[in-house]
Structures are given as structure tokens and as C-alpha cells.
Amino acid sequence: MQTLYSCTAADGSITREQALRSVENHLDQGRQLFIFLAHFLTEVARYAETDSRQKASKHLPTQSDLNVNTKIAGNDLLWRILELPSYQQAVKELKPELQLNMDWVRKLYTELTESEVYRAYIQKPLRDKKEEKSILEFIFTDLMLPNEDFVAYVEELFVHWDDDSEMMNLLMLNFFNKPHTYDFQHFISSEKMKYAKDLLLAVIDKEELCNEYIKSKLQNWDPERTALLDMILMRMGICEFLYFETIPPKVTINEYIDLAKEYSTPQSGHFVNGILDSIHKDFVRENKLHKVSFKKP
Known part of the structure; x- marks a missing residue:
């Protein structure tokens, strides 16, 4: 972030x-x-x-x-x-x-x-x-x-x-x-480091695509007036939806709500929640999500 x-x-x-x-x-x-x-x-x-x-x-x-x-x-x-x-x-x-x-x-x-x-x-x-x-x-x-x-x-x-x-x-x-x-020479596991780098590059490479999804939900609200950090958090959430199959959408949404509340504006938690939840529902309806389930049969 x-x-x-x-x-x-x-x-x-x-x-x-x-x-x-x-x-x-x-x-x-x-x-x-x-x-x-x-x-x-x-x-x-x-x-x-x-x-x-x-x-x-x-x-x-x-x-x-x-x-x-x-x-x-x-x-x-x-x-x-x-x-x-x-x-x-x-x-x-x-x-x-x-x-x-x-x-x-x-x-x-x-x-x-x-x-x-x-x-x-x-x-x-x-x-x-x-x-x-x-x-x-x-x-x-x-x-x-x-x-x-x-x-x-x-x-x-x-x-x-x-x-x-x-x-x-x-x-x-x-x-x-x-x-x-704990391994003080490898503070972050290779798996977590890979996740961080993959997410970073996905958000950078897919910025325009993410912005299109977000703009479609802003309802005449100018994206330029949206807090920069909110935009970043929503792009990160969208990329997790689309490209990180092992992360449940509910976990993604809750994580970015918490980050928005902690680091952005007082209204950001509610705002990010509304946009990501709406985009997630669109993805489900359009069959764009292909998440891996670890639930026991």
C-alpha cells in the first residue's frame, strides 16, 4: 500500500x-x-x-x-x-x-x-x-x-x-x-514476499482496468475527487479478487475496509466497502472469479 x-x-x-x-x-x-x-x-x-x-x-x-x-x-x-x-x-x-x-x-x-x-x-x-x-x-x-x-x-x-x-x-x-x-535472516517468508511483489505488480499493470471497474460504481462522482489512498486500496482489492485465487473475497473486503479506516478518511471504510462489495457481486454474476475452496467436503 x-x-x-x-x-x-x-x-x-x-x-x-x-x-x-x-x-x-x-x-x-x-x-x-x-x-x-x-x-x-x-x-x-x-x-x-x-x-x-x-x-x-x-x-x-x-x-x-x-x-x-x-x-x-x-x-x-x-x-x-x-x-x-x-x-x-x-x-x-x-x-x-x-x-x-x-x-x-x-x-x-x-x-x-x-x-x-x-x-x-x-x-x-x-x-x-x-x-x-x-x-x-x-x-x-x-x-x-x-x-x-x-x-x-x-x-x-x-x-x-x-x-x-x-x-x-x-x-x-x-x-x-x-x-x-523465527528466522531473523528471512524476516518475511518467501511465500509472503512473493504475494507482496505479485500484488504490487498486478496493481501497477492493471491500473487502467481497475479504474474502469471503480468508475462504473462512482455514480457521477469524479474519480479525481476520490481520496488517492481509497483508489489504491480498491485497486488492490480488485486485483485480489481477480488474480489471487486462494484469498476468499470476504477476507479481501474486510482487510481493505480495515486499512481504509486506519489510514484514510473517516468515511473511507464505508466507501471502500460499498464499492468493493458491488464489484465483487458483478464478478460473481459474470463468472469472473475462480477461487480455490479449502473447505472440507
Whole structure:
């Protein structure tokens, strides 16, 4: 969607090859952001050991200074992440530590240690798989993401944060559930990458055809007055109808309604829904759809 918007805004000056590179670059930026967030989170958890060393090395340490609880630094899930070969390779390649602001690591670690969730966690002598995951989720969803100053810090490093933040949240929560399934060298599966490129090229190549379908539904409404993003989303939907046989039309329509609501005008969700639904009905009546059904007989 973002690449198509850039292509259209550039009035066709971007070639198909440039558009493909743009998609690849954006996905790679998402990979870099995800790796940075994962690295930052692990550093917050591991800061317990740094805190313990610093307090114990004071000239006149108190009993509290000498007994900093470092349970979280040995978190089972934390070390499953740290020992992933693909994660280690990604950190070696991208060096997220160079972007790391240790003041922020220390701030969020301090907030963590002051929370009731953390106090409850360290009071339990044994390690529970569910609790090991929950405390890392707490750092990410309750300390990192809601902190506006932290988000502003991330935005300075990754200008596409606004576009990718929701996806990062979902990816991270899924990552906590199944870290062994993630390959940091191939952030997007080959199947998903093929889908993205195929859809991009279909929308570029079939722009005139898609516009004709859309214009027939505008009822004396000038296409030039239609929000550019709405036009792009509807072209994408039409191409999915016609050229992506494994995607159910209902899924296509719902996805583009959500995107329109999220990124376009307040009326866009209803507008995109009406146009795509009408075009879909025409395609069904004219037998232009040839979808693959995966329903069990």
C-alpha cells in the first residue's frame, strides 16, 4: 500500500523495478526495527546484572545493594531468544547496540523493578514457563509501548514506526510464544514476499482496468475527487479478487475496509466497502472469479 501510494504520488515516474525495490527496502526496515526492539527488551532484562554489580561496588553498599535480585537476567525465555543462531547473526550483522541508548534501558529497568508485577515475579523462587513469558511481555506491552517518550526515541531511529508499530506488537507477542520459529535472516517468508511483489505488480499493470471497474460504481462522482489512498486500496482489492485465487473475497473486503479506516478518511471504510462489495457481486454474476475452496467436503 505504501509503495503504491508513493508510485502514484510520483505520477508514474517510478518504474516497476523501483517499486519492487521499495517493497524490499520497507520490509527490510521492518526487520531492522523488530531486531532493535527485541535487542532493547533483552537489554532491559539483562540490566539486572549490571544493576547488581554497580550497587555492590559502592564504597559503602547497603544490605539492599548487596542483594539485588537478578532472577530476570536468567529468564528462560530470554536465554532461548539470546541463543537463537539467527538472532545472534542478525545482531552481529545489524549491530543494534550502536543505536541503543543505555539511559533508556536503565529508565525502563527502573520502572520494571518498581512495579508490582516484577515484585511478584522475583518473590517466586521457581521458574514457571508461563510467568517467564509474561514478565517479558509486560516489559514490552506495559513499559515500552505506552511510554510516549520512549516511542519518540524509537521514532527518531525508525521513521516508519507509525506505520509498523501495530505489526511490531503482533510480531513480538507471537515471537514470545514461538521464538524458535523465527528466522531473523528471512524476516518475511518467501511465500509472503512473493504475494507482496505479485500484488504490487498486478496493481501497477492493471491500473487502467481497475479504474474502469471503480468508475462504473462512482455514480457521477469524479474519480479525481476520490481520496488517492481509497483508489489504491480498491485497486488492490480488485486485483485480489481477480488474480489471487486462494484469498476468499470476504477476507479481501474486510482487510481493505480495515486499512481504509486506519489510514484514510473517516468515511473511507464505508466507501471502500460499498464499492468493493458491488464489484465483487458483478464478478460473481459474470463468472469472473475462480477461487480455490479449502473447505472440507
